[in-house]
Amino acid sequence: ADTVTLQLKWVVQGQFAGYLVAKDKGFYEEENLDVTIKPGGPDIAPEQVIAGGGADVVVTWMAAGLAARDKGVNLVNIAQPYKKAGMQLVCPKDGPIQTTDDFKGHTLGVWFFGNEYPFYAWMNSLGIPTEGGPDGVTVLKQSFDVQPLIQKQADCISVMTYNEYWQVIDAGFKPEDLIVFNYTEMGVDLLEDGLYVMEENLSDPAFKDKMVRFVRASMKGWQYAMDNPEEAAEIIMDNGGQDENHQARMIGEVAKLIDTPDAKLLVPAYERTAKALLDQKIIEKEPSGAYTTEITDAM
Amino acid sequence: MTAAMPVIEAKKLGLTFETGDGQVHALSNVDLTINTGEFVSFIGPSGCGKTTFLRVIADLEQPTSGTITVNGMTPQQAREQRAYGYVFQAAGLFPWRTIERNVALPLEIMGYSKQEIAERIGRTLDLVNLKGFEKKYPWQLSGGMQQRASIARALAFDADLLLMDEPFGALDEIVRDHLNEQLLKLWARTEKTIGFVTHSIPEAVYLSTKIVVMSPRPGRVTDVIESDLPRERPLDIRESPEFLAIAARVRDGLRAGHSYED
Amino acid sequence: MTAAMPVIEAKKLGLTFETGDGQVHALSNVDLTINTGEFVSFIGPSGCGKTTFLRVIADLEQPTSGTITVNGMTPQQAREQRAYGYVFQAAGLFPWRTIERNVALPLEIMGYSKQEIAERIGRTLDLVNLKGFEKKYPWQLSGGMQQRASIARALAFDADLLLMDEPFGALDEIVRDHLNEQLLKLWARTEKTIGFVTHSIPEAVYLSTKIVVMSPRPGRVTDVIESDLPRERPLDIRESPEFLAIAARVRDGLRAGHSYED
């Protein structure tokens, strides 16, 4: 069987259910693939792993992928399972922030490590400086958790619809207690989990074929996970996930972002992402060849 | 002179060390009385318990049998009243203090005034002939000089009871004679009681009013010799027949304590 | 006896220590020749440079002027040929070794066989009367016993040149006499050359074929006395007029080196 190593962006959780299910259910084997899944974690940059030869294909966010490409790691998006962004900013309703006009002079929790681009793009479009002071917002590098909201260290924090949002709810907030700013709904979303490979590998037809089979099996896994969230959560738990109910719920939420599991990249979303990065000078030159539809077309 | 009052009274004193491979009887059945103003020398083969006895007096070692009183108190009480000046067998100077600061150490602890300290440092360093070495550190001095500094340290403050463990062992004869004389003068002037360990028979006889001869395994007192030499002792008293007679008695006592005789 | 061949030849030897507050002239202009099989004592006030001179011979200190040869070589070469046995002023036993392992140390280093080592430990500990203390650690021994152990350590191996820095300072007269005799016997038997620092005039005269009197600040040789006493020396030779005459000369030399005279 052909071997494939996949590097995840984060620890094992419902966010990556499709790949884990595909492996567990033997979908990869059916495609004659022997897939190794490497979990990620804080400060594991998948772009670095693939550049070092530690993986054949990685899951990462497009902003990070394009930034890496700009730095000479020639990543190419071969598939985009997540159609919509899951990131949002939530604020307690009894706090000072009700609308985007209230941001000035307050503290917002933001995830860094390549996850900060959508936030800065949004602030950029709102015209709010991020250096603090009465006319800008104070940015706080948010930890892994939702504590800054509970501790009132920040007035709003970043959450993923499928993960931290539910932790806020679990902590005793009711949905009606929260003001939510969803990046997708506001039209300032950047593409999230996609599959990326090194450009030089793509010139090899055998590799291309391997990727076609890989993406096909992965999407079959996603379909299965969306149809059987309980069983998928079980599989995730077996692979080191935490909190079974939370994982099942996460898969349900992720399903909403994936929509139809065809992994096709929406070119307008790509272009919006690239433009936002250019506008903020996160990348210096207009990206070209940063995606290919050949793999998904061949599925 | 005040009437002879016992400063130290040891009765059936015994001390046994527990070591990894059995017991060492350092002292056994020691009976001894030392009166105020006496100058008592301890002499005996090495390992016979001289140091141990001095340490018991100074409350540095606890006897395992018998009793001992110092000025009618327990050694601990006496120590807490700062009754002792102690010169150890090794110099034991603090390497981070200069010679003068080493001498100043007990004075600082006992709360002498700055001025008084300076004055006493000068006086005692002069006494042991270490003028000019005030600012040196111990490791910059020869062994004998270190030992003299440690003597100065013990003489700098006013303890009624001076315990000296081979203080002059590392000194040459001339300095030793000089210091012997100085010590006698100091003793005559201050009426201190002195306990003095030495290996030199002439030194013991020259200095003491009482000589305690000890013998080892187990450490015990084999002879106590009261000296009838006058209190005023010029150095040439050492050639006098009385002196030589006492010395001979000490030598005999010592020899008896040794296992080898050839 | 082999013809007198110089073992040590010092010419205009000088050594100055640099200290924080100025120079100390420990040795200056020392001229001295020591021949094979001689027993040379160094005597002088404390701080006059005796230890320093021994250390220069043993290549532990580098002279700052003049020259010195040992067996016609530099001290370093002689040291590399293991020409020295050295007894330091302080015992310097290794606290983590028992007495017998301490004595075994040089033997191990010089590659003696196990059996030979055991045999020599027994013999030398016997010589210094420390039988029964083989398994004790240094801190379980009295000061004099430690010093004797360190002497045993230096005698255990066969060095042609034995340097001893106040080896008997901490011992009582009887043991001292005993060890003096033993040392003389050993010397007669092995024809070692011995450099010996002492503060005792009788000891120096009793042991030596040559007595070097030194004086301090700066350390220099003020007198070299050749002893014409016979090589065979019973202990009572110390009462003979020849002996006393030499002793008197040494005492005068010593006294001249001291600043205080009363």
Place this chain on the structure above:
Amino acid sequence: MSFLLRNWQSSLVLALVVMSMAFLPIISSGGVGSAFLIVLLIVAGAVGAMVLKDRIAILVLLFGAAHGAVWLLIGALSGKTGEATTSFYLLLAASWLLAWRLVTVLSSIKPKGRGVDVFLRLFIPLLFGAWLLILWEAIVRGAGIPFVLLPPPSAVAARFSNSLPILAADVNQTIFKAVLFGYVVGCGTGFLAAILADRFVFMRRGLLPIGNLVSALPIIGVAPIMVMWFGFDWQSKAAVVIIMTFFPMLVNTVTGLAAAGHMERDLMRTYASGYWQTLAKLRLPAAMPFIFNALKINSTLALIGAIVAEFFGTPVVGMGFRISTEVGRMNVDMVWAEIAVAALAGSVFYGVIALAERAVTFWHPSIRGG
């Protein structure tokens, strides 16, 4: 023979040069022209170091040969990243050996004047460090290691000099706020706890086991909790530093307080010296080498602690923040620039403490020279 052994570096250099001839050229797409000059330089250095008598001449020759050769080697790489051949690495190793020889000769100098001594004390380690960087540069560029894995030092240096204001702000946040405060408080409380444990047997018996348990807390777990308790600004980082520095100080001080000799303690006993007097005049001075040991260990721990704690929630300034953020942005050169700053600051910090140690424990055999 012994002549060859005494200077084994030179002999090995010549062997390496001969071997490198078999693998020419040094750059896979290049000629052998510059290689000739490099080989000449290296051989001159090696042979010179063996035959010359004058030490100054040897030093000058070695310095010139080693650095000239490596300069040419790295120069040959410009525009040809990743094309180094075996021959390149052999010559690189040869020039490095020459530098080693240089350091060996320099170290054997027993300086007379104080100025020369200070110069050597600084120059030798700097030379060593410079060669670490040189080797890093040559290997990264020679082997074409991806920039996002390990950037060459030259790129780091460029980034460093372009980002001084950011670096300064980060240092201010991390070192001047968190580290210094945490270090002083952590070492101070560790010291006081040690005294307390020493003074009251009850405390020692009760506090030491619990102290061991609590203070060996893995800081990784503590950091998020500290952020929860003390907020995301520098106070929580200082708290982490306090926890990290407390344990070494406690342990070392307790050990040090037991280090005074038996005779010295007996001496103080005969003076009926009180606890505090014995502490001040005997046991603390005797404990100083141990206390400084802790101060030195802590100086590096404090820096690591503060930086690592910033991985968990901070304002958008600070060395740890910058490092974790810039890794995510693939600005690995900025990461290394921050690491360089951390290393520099840490070394200075350590150096200051080492100087203080020399001044305070001047009497210790290890300082007097043993």
Place this chain on the structure above:
Amino acid sequence: MTDRLRDKIWPVTVILMGILAAWYVGSYSMNAPFQRDLDRRAGETPSFSEFVVKTMSQPKPTLPAPHQVAQNFFENTFLRKVTSSRSLVYHAGITLSSTLAGFAIGTVLGILIAVGIVHVTALDRSLMPWIITSQTIPILALAPMIIVVLAAVGITGLLPKALISTYLSFFPVAVGMVKGLRSPDVLHLDLMRTYNASRWETFWKLRLPASVPFLFASMKVAVAASLVGAIVGELPTGAIAGIGAKLLNGSYYSQTIDMFSALVAGSIVAALLVAAVGIVGKIVERNMGGRAA
């Protein structure tokens, strides 16, 4: 036995009680604000005693109460199979193995470096400052890169984590040993010189025994540092197993109770390790004729 009670158990118990009391007070006051918010949003007005109970039974408290931690710790230690990934014993075992591996390598490396520094002037002059500098590099910044680079050359599993432990633990050993190897008396060194003892013999018979107290003091610090290294090393490896993984996952889901019981487990491991080193040190010193202080 009564001695033991008086000398060991009683003081520890008293101080523990004090800490526990302070902890309860702390967890009340730290959890109260959030509880008040919760109640306000839910429109409840509990009595004071009800409120206190609530602050001590939050599922994700800011500072969990001791009994919450104790219960969690008990469940996860004693009621789970040791092979289960929910067992703290299992996680502690994983961490312990890389700690020990790293500690062993680090100690050996530290000793070797110290020996080199004490014996080779060129190393003494050039290496020491860089060893110190090495410790100022924030390891967590390097850890992911080390793991990535090592994985790229095919080294995975225990070794990368152990190497991070090594990195942290070699330093105290190296510094302590340099000091220890230089600690012999001048007199003792002179003695060896008169024997013309080789460097090796001087090292083996003098420097090494003299350095033993220093070695064990540094090893105590090093073993604690190793544990930190192992935990740090577990974070970027996918955080699947080990105390570090428990901590990370706990913090990722704000499961403070889990985090605290993982911390307790870590501390116990640390204390056991430090105690073990201490005991070995005592035994060695006793066999070297050590004298009770």
